Amino acid sequence: MDSVGGFSGGTAAARGRRTAGSKVDQAYLALKRAIVSGALAPDTPIDKNEWCVRFDVSRLSITTAINRLAFEGLVVVEPQRGSYVAKIHLEDVRQWMLMRRALEIEVVGVCAASMSDDAIAALGQNLAYQKAAIASGDLEGFHELDTRFHRQMTEGLNLARMGEVLDPIRTHLERVRRTLLPEPGRPEGTFREHEAIFGAIAARKPEQAKGEMADHLDRVWRELHSFVARHPGFFDETDPRE
Template structure:
């Protein structure tokens, strides 16, 4: 069974069942989470029989789930060859990161101007949990807190429409972030950057907050390029 950071195919399937919905929806969510989390690496063959057994559904149901993922660009379906996890397209990643950078720099500037004391305190609490996750080696927990840290900014200001745009972008970038997260020193570096963003918000310094967010997201771009050089099989232009 494939596993990344203790995050196995069985775990993804269990979470999908807990989320409810039809069997097709559960299979779709489980497969999507397995791909996004890195449990199923690029070019991994998707064994329909295994997933049928996992969810006790027909091959037609699994095929329907796979077709939905193919429409989203996460799976490649090739006649006579089967279904495979799609490689990550670098050009797509570059554009998603460009959009995320532009939006989050403006969001954090608004946070530094308008975020309430209670919301700032909640960000600080998130950072305390991030520190604890790093200390205990809980990469999965740290990843979830990292995602939550960024989402708290839009939610605390009731920027629902901005969140609707950012959430799909973050989902697309999830595969990249999960791939990079185990790299030595990355969680610690991310935590320090989050601290700098938090301090700028707490100081009500919008220009500094923009700068710290830009530094944070630009490092991801630099690390991605370094990772591509070492693991070219994960990506395609």
């Protein structure tokens, strides 16, 4: 009887730990989405009590979630000041964009040379959806289609290993992309560049496709610098290694 009771108690305890862990994960993911999407701007204090109430978890659980985000560089934790959203490190962004540029230019060249007709048609369908999203003012939908458009290139070529490298880089750049998304004319400009990239792929012109992709990614860097000049408080221009 005792052993049954002990087993039952152990099961309940394990279930409780899983539930607590699940809530920590929920809080972590919600905080991360809020930071990456820009809903929580850089330097915004994170009110632990507010998040405890929102997710019905202990202060320790919220602290655990915040520490995970601090490890990822999205949150800064300082004694006496508390926890707040980290600024975006421009040097990190520069390096991630450099890596993305080098890889995606090569990928798009291979797309133009050897992507299947069906995969190219799927890219064209994505473009049609992008156009509809812009027409309806659906920025979130457009952002998702933009991300998908680039991912379809590696998937269409069955470049799984390349995708494994590019996906984390894109994740690191997500805050920048979402920060720039509402800028006037940005979705329309991005769509035109996607059209040019698609046109070069469909025409089977690798060098032209590479050039269009380079122009597309270089514009992001130029627009970022313009945005930084107008919103210096969003960014940390020091080298994070110093």
